[in-house]
Every structure is written in C-alpha cells, then in structure tokens.
Amino acid sequence: MSAAPTQSTSSAGYRERLVPGPGIFIALLLLIPAVALVLTPVNAQIAIPTAVIAYAVVAAAMLLLSPTIAVADGFLTADRARIPVDQLGEIELLGTDALRAAIGPGLDARSFLLIRGWIKRGVRIQNIDPADPAPVWIITTRHPRALADAIEAARTE
Incomplete structure (x- = not known):
C-alpha cells in the first residue's frame, strides 16, 4: 500500500503518502469480532454487518487521514506544515x-x-x-x- 515517490519536473519533485502498511489493516481485523461480541446480546442479526461496516469506516479513515510529504515549487510540505x-x-x-x-x-x-x-x-x-x-x-x-x-x-x- 505504500506509494513510491514521484520523480518528475520541478513542479512535482517528490510526493509520498504515509499510509499504514498491510499489517495494520490485518491487525485492525480484530475490530470485527470485538464489535460483533459487543452487539450480539443487543441484536444478533446486526452484529456481524455492523462490525464489518465499523472495520470499513476505520480503515477508510486511516487511509484518508494519512499525511502527505511533498517537495514541489520550492517548498517542503509535511502534512499541513510547509517550509521553503x-x-x-x-x-x-x-x-x-x-x-x-x-x-x-x-x-x-x-x-x-x-x-x-x-x-x-x-x-x-x-x-x-x-x-x-x-x-x-x-x-x-x-x-x-x-x-x-x-x-x-x-x-x-
């Protein structure tokens, strides 16, 4: 899931997204039985679907909120910070x-x-x-x- 840095012209010299590795997403699978275990006494029919949805939401959030490092247009950008x-x-x-x-x-x-x-x-x-x-x-x-x-x-x- 790691993106290789892009090497091109001066307008985009480097870009990398710091996404979690596959091991994090595999470990996150433990969220499914945990959520299902909590919800089973409440409503067994929705326990597994809700647990899978919870996994998908957390995994998507981890991907979407991953910071980016870039060197372009004379600036180093690290997430929201920027310096010439x-x-x-x-x-x-x-x-x-x-x-x-x-x-x-x-x-x-x-x-x-x-x-x-x-x-x-x-x-x-x-x-x-x-x-x-x-x-x-x-x-x-x-x-x-x-x-x-x-x-x-x-x-x-």
Missing part, C-alpha cells in the same frame, strides 16, 4: 536505531515532528530560518534518500 527549501540546512538520513535516538529523550521539544509508528526510517533536516522556533524537522518516510535528493534538487532550481 532554501530555509533547510543539513539533511541526515535516519535508519531504525537513529530514528529512535532522534525522537528519544534528547529531542528538542521545539522540533517539528511528522512521525508514523509503522514507518521505521526517516530524515532529520536542520531548519536554518532564524525566525522559526523549530530547530529541526524530523519526518518518517519510506524513501529517505529520495526525499533528501528531491530537497537538494529543489534547492538548486
């Missing part, structure tokens, strides 16, 4: 252990975070805008190298 790429400094690629350390106890509370627990890699990007209170952006992504390359390419345009 010329205000970004050094980019560090984070593997599983480095990501855990980056968002651990040493994290600066002012940092901008776009973290999804089902994605185990990311990037840490220095923010060089002196007027911005967030010193660093930490973003989870399935394609950290492609995101870093897109930011670098957008800076040179």
Whole structure:
C-alpha cells in the first residue's frame, strides 16, 4: 500500500503518502469480532454487518487521514506544515536505531515532528530560518534518500 515517490519536473519533485502498511489493516481485523461480541446480546442479526461496516469506516479513515510529504515549487510540505527549501540546512538520513535516538529523550521539544509508528526510517533536516522556533524537522518516510535528493534538487532550481 505504500506509494513510491514521484520523480518528475520541478513542479512535482517528490510526493509520498504515509499510509499504514498491510499489517495494520490485518491487525485492525480484530475490530470485527470485538464489535460483533459487543452487539450480539443487543441484536444478533446486526452484529456481524455492523462490525464489518465499523472495520470499513476505520480503515477508510486511516487511509484518508494519512499525511502527505511533498517537495514541489520550492517548498517542503509535511502534512499541513510547509517550509521553503532554501530555509533547510543539513539533511541526515535516519535508519531504525537513529530514528529512535532522534525522537528519544534528547529531542528538542521545539522540533517539528511528522512521525508514523509503522514507518521505521526517516530524515532529520536542520531548519536554518532564524525566525522559526523549530530547530529541526524530523519526518518518517519510506524513501529517505529520495526525499533528501528531491530537497537538494529543489534547492538548486
């Protein structure tokens, strides 16, 4: 269910939707027996159909509310936050252990975070805008190298 980043012209350098992986939707199947178990004493005939509808609604909400990361038109957009790429400094690629350390106890509370627990890699990007209170952006992504390359390419345009 993960979308590969799009690589094209300067108007759309990178785009990734942080949708949950298949494992999340498989685990979410436990919602069906849970809802059915609660509704069976009330009305056994509607228990299973209601449980399936509840699963579909929650799964659809997870898909529709998944944030997007994009690099386009000179901006890095992470969900609803947006920053010009010329205000970004050094980019560090984070593997599983480095990501855990980056968002651990040493994290600066002012940092901008776009973290999804089902994605185990990311990037840490220095923010060089002196007027911005967030010193660093930490973003989870399935394609950290492609995101870093897109930011670098957008800076040179």
